[in-house]
Amino acid sequence: MKKTIKVFKHPITEVFVMVFISVVIPAHIKKEYLLDAVNSALNQTLSRDKYEIIVIKNFPDYDEYLSNSGVIAINTNKKTGGEKIIEALKISRGEIISFLDYDDIFLPHKLEMVYKIFSNDDKVGYYRNRLLYFRDGDNIHSIIKNIKYTKKIIRIKNEEKEAKFKLMMENSAYINNSTISLRKDILLRFIENNPHKYRNIIDNINFYISLMSNYDVVLDPNVLTLYRVSKNNFTFGNSSYGINDFQEWVRRKINYLEMVIDGLYLLTDIVKNNYIYLKYDIYPRLTFYKCLSSLLPTKIDKKYKLHFRDLKYANKKKTPLFLFCLTLNYAPASIKRLFAMKAYKSEVKVAENLIGHEQ
Template identity: 30%
Template sequence: MKDFVSVIITAYNRQKYLGYALNSVLNQTLDKDKFEIVVITNFEFNKPNYKNIIDIYDNQEYLGEKIYKGLHESKGDIICLLDDDDMYREDKLERVTSFFKTFYPIYYHNNFVTIDDKGNEIKIIEEYLKIPPYASFNLPEFTLAIENNRKTDIRNLLKLNVNFNSSSICVRREILENNAQYLRKIKAVIDSFIFYSSLLLEGNILLDPARLTYYRIHTLQTSSGNTKNIKEYKDSFSNLFKKAVEDFYIITEMLNGKINENILEIVNEELLRYKLLYKIFSGNNILIKTKFNIHLLNYYLLSLLPTFLGNLYIKDQYNRTKKVRSFQVKSSNIF
């Protein structure tokens, strides 16, 4: 359906925040007959009394298959994603539909507010490892429309956060449908997959500075490390980076022969970055058959450290992450 929005919410083994995510969509200012909600979980939940909610049971851990099943059951021309622990600002979908009608993007990304476990806004006061490691938490202060997505400087776009946080991404339906065979194989980095998928279809990319998503940082979060204790922090990142390596092989397979060499070079750089990060956090050797990349010098050096020095580095990252999570901008709760 043209300009109809399907919001796909995914949750796996985590019920704590799902109600907040659902309510943030139900409370949208956009007319209720202009969007639907598709929820994919592996548990039962209290389904709101709203006709346009489709719930799907799926015990598959990996994101790609969940989103594929949600896409199959949805009818929207515009697909927006929402993680179960994130939320939308009440005017997000109204703004998104307006922008899609005005700018006709195939890929849209909005800015976001970072919140803690209780919903308090927090400020990122120093960098720490995350997926992707180079992501900034701020977009430019103006709406940026890229009219030819296949000829733009992708490296600069990545620095602008364009492929980070799937809860800030909306795309035209065909982006996912055209690459469904690869989508189903993606385990973790769904945001990067969708961004690179969009480069296979000519069209506009739109970066919106409005902070329309609440991105939650909490103890059990996968994209910035489990901070229950340092062992779980290390293991959670090791597992995540391993999945990211596997995902980027899928992305490379999808793009090979269909896109210019400059973009493939950047994708291979991302693959190598995650290989090095996996080696740093797991301590396992991993086959690296590629030429040296100056952009990854720090990762090369870290991967060559003796085990005890590598563990000191990881401990420092763990402590910095916990420090970031404890710093609140304001005490009032946004819920």
Template identity: 30%
Template sequence: MQKLPLVSILVNNYNYGHFLAEAINSALNQTYSPIEVIVVDDGSTDNSRSIIESYEQKIIPILKENGGQATAFNVGFAASRGDIICFLDADDLFEPHKIEKIVQIFEQHSEVGWCFHPLTYIGDQIDAEALKTKTGAEGIYDLRESIKQGKLNGKLPFGTATSAICFKRELLEKILPMPVAIRITSDDYIKYLALGLKPGFILLQKLAIQRIHGNNAFTFKTDTDKVNLRISIVCLTAYWIKTNFPEFQKFSNNMLALAIILSLRYRNKNEENNQLIKDYLASIPIITKMEIYLRATYYLLKL
């Protein structure tokens, strides 16, 4: 009989002790086997570590000093052994049949390296638009040329969050470890690079649940908070994609153009963001700078 692939579920946690047990249980109670559940605690100061200890040998615990989400992804992946890797935020849940379905997709389509799916949202302050049924085509997506040309807009039927992204190990080995400076919403860096490196599969089934509870890093934040955070995410993602994967510089250039126009429009004074923009611009030829500013002007007209 053909050996079933081991699936690693990487749970990243920081001070979500009141959600953590449900997240771990949703990972352990999958209809598929074999799995390993790796829980990375990023220096929590609540009761998270006592909860993790209570699972004993059922999980692989990693207790580390606080360093941000990127460090949690890096150490979790380094400790994993799975052929397939699925990420789970500690305040979210997997549907019981998620891993079974993901393995099925990867087994049926050997050419794909990633699989993304939409989420079910529960909690307060949920945007009605997010509750609409996802539309679009389910199947294989090859967006490698789109990323190289910096033209991703409209190519995917929905946005994705950490708990909705899954990868083959051989693809993640090309991306991780990732820069530790990307402390929050680190999945953007991973997702965009995955799109550029390998074809993948879009599922339209909601295989995970995202909690909306007022303390989410990004989803359903108020306009001001969301814009400020978005600028930081775009700056960091653009800077490090250009640094580590120069073949995707057209894509990172367009991301930087968006960061520039958002910073100007919303008068963002974050020094780290401004320095990243300066460093990026200082490292490229004048003609490329002109292209970025032209793209920024285009975004300004669209906003």
């Protein structure tokens, strides 16, 4: 028997809202962890008649296993995560889209919580839970066993978004797609008008298009996602984690920074000159990534370099750092190389220190 969840009472009638969830798992070339992600989505406490799983990938592996497990598999030549998601949306049946990167893990009650949040209130458009970093090779079952769900969720009404924006930033509201669920109509409205812009930093895009909608935001300070730290992970694969060649690190870092900076420029268009969102997040990050670009001992397009005009967006506490980066723009490659090498070595420590931490 299906159980309906009561949303609210009316003096005369009672209204019930049921939702269906589409879990979208994009994968590109790197496939060694895909089945871990898929199995975590299959082994949920939520009944399977309340959600579907769509895997969209550019390799034929695992098709038989996925089909036998009731998972929809799409093979595509699309390259970016955003392009793959657009393809998955075309066949998705859910009103709610929950994202899962191919190398991350859902906790067993993740989708039950997503279902409860969106079924209980049709004003909620965006939901984000916390994640826990784990090292490739760690005992996943042991990690999950020790996670407790005890913290109270944070509800931010549409009219409170600007006033509580700093609170959202403190709770890492846009970090990692595998923590994010949102209503499909928010996505479709953006994609219909911007089909070629939904490509990279899609966790950021998902958050900001939700902010610009009329829906409420729910932030869950409890861990429901495990984030794998490995050399094949996109974020850490573009850091020095697991990379022993400095020149290879520089090459990857340039590609990564250009992608992120392009994405942040897109966010400036999405928020439509909203002073709060620009001042307290987008502009400072844009300036920071341009600063990092200045460290690299190679030629880079001026679009991605730090300029004096960018200083007006910088956090005052970081102004000395940005002035230093501006100076490096004109430094010889040998000097840049020294500072880039320090950054290269420090990134391994940063990645290692994240293990076991929440965000």
